Amino acid sequence: MKSPAAPLRAGSLADHLRRRYSPVLVILSPPRCGSTVVARSCWRHPLFRWYVHEPCDRLYHRGDDAGSVRAALSEALDAPDRPAGGTGHGVVIKEMTFQARPLLAELAGAATLPVVVTVRDPRLAIRSRMRQLEKAGEDPCFPPVESGWADLGHALALMRRAGVPYVVTDVTRLSERPADHLPALCARLGIPYTPAMLSWPRVPEMSLGRLDGEQRHWYARVLSSTGFQPPDEQVPPLDAFPAGMRAHVAGCLAAYEEIMAGPHTLEVA
Template identity: 35%
Template sequence: MSRPSADLTAKHDDVYVVVAPPRTASTAFARVLWNNPAIGYYAHEPFEAAYFDGHGPEHAWESVRDAVDLSAVVGAKGGNSLLIKEIAFQVGERIGELLAVTTSVPVFLVRDPRLTISSRREVKRRAGSVLEFPLEETGWQALERHIAYCRDNGMDYVVVDAFDFRSQPASVMSQVSARLGLDFDAAQLTWEPRPDMSLSNHRTTGVDHFFTRVLNSKGIEPPVETVPDFEDFPENGLREHVRWAVDLYQRLLQDPKRIVPQS
């Protein structure tokens, strides 16, 4: 297999990477970037099937090479840059391989773990799946390793809190765009619903409850969710994991690389 970075550099002017734990509004965040005229292609969680279905990394990079042509989704594009959005635990220990292809700073998106983990359990309930899952699949352990990778290797990065992004999207996305070297227009914050789109390369049949809301949306929706109590999580190791993840989240909110909304 040829080196992914060489392949992508030959095809795209720039490559942008967003990594997040699940249920952080990361697809909505990506949708704002879809609307940027410079970003012509989108690869949605290419390592998903590699993680869940046991495929090798070549499957993920083939998915990237077959990225969605956004001109068919949002209209004509002036650029051919590529956006890759990935979930932290899915890319896992291949984070270095993923970050090697970006031509800009990677963006790490976070959200209160009490909300992300309870939301993941709720989506699984609606899908009729077992509520329990390996703690690694909350994404927080992987995210900690990913940010440590950047720090250890002297790689710059950006942290965005989903609460900030959804509360003050214009302020946050204008700053994110500037860090990525992209222009920003407030019109990028709205879009037409696309419930017909299929994003997952793992869940390929039936209703995909993970993306129903965002694909039916028309723009950024403000955060109105109530944060669950720790006692709402089962005492099977998950509750203590949530406490640990919240502590990590609070530390990341103090990271000097976090984008802070401007009033």
């Protein structure tokens, strides 16, 4: 089911979203950093009914104008299996940093809760993106901008300047101990924790994004899952990457380590 039809009015995306949904949770992330599974978990919270998956995908990949973003925000997905007591009318919006570059300020400004930033070791994230591209028969050595780390740095600086609160969570740590990390995340968001966030129904038939199924295989695992899966990947060494990508991966790793050492990172004893 799609959200109730209502054309976007003139004005910013932030104004529109705040008029239409309450609360508004924005999740920003570099690719392959667990943002979809975190969104899936947050969508189980009784405060949230609607979900918008990467509204800026056509803006980046197809060169569409901002109208495509407005269309995506007008077609939010309704929760397939709301937990008992779910009466909220909030929305979870999940977006990749590099896709949202022109609209980062508006997306961050739309949030009525602290923005959730999901990260993981870039060596794992970049290798995962390379594998997904290979599955589609594409060149695994993607443009550096699509690692998302440069735009993540821009987004964090933007939010600090604008006074937009945010919290950084490492999805590897979260997946290792979700029952400990999710209550801490909810506390940072200022919302009550519910155990319903630990599990969800399988929805393998669900289509995410607006790229005509081109990235269906990217989300097959999370849509077929029923909860957080303990991480089982070994971090690859830098020399496992193609020579032309190693300097970039090293730069992303330095950015990740700096972010993880910062005051906004969620820490759980």
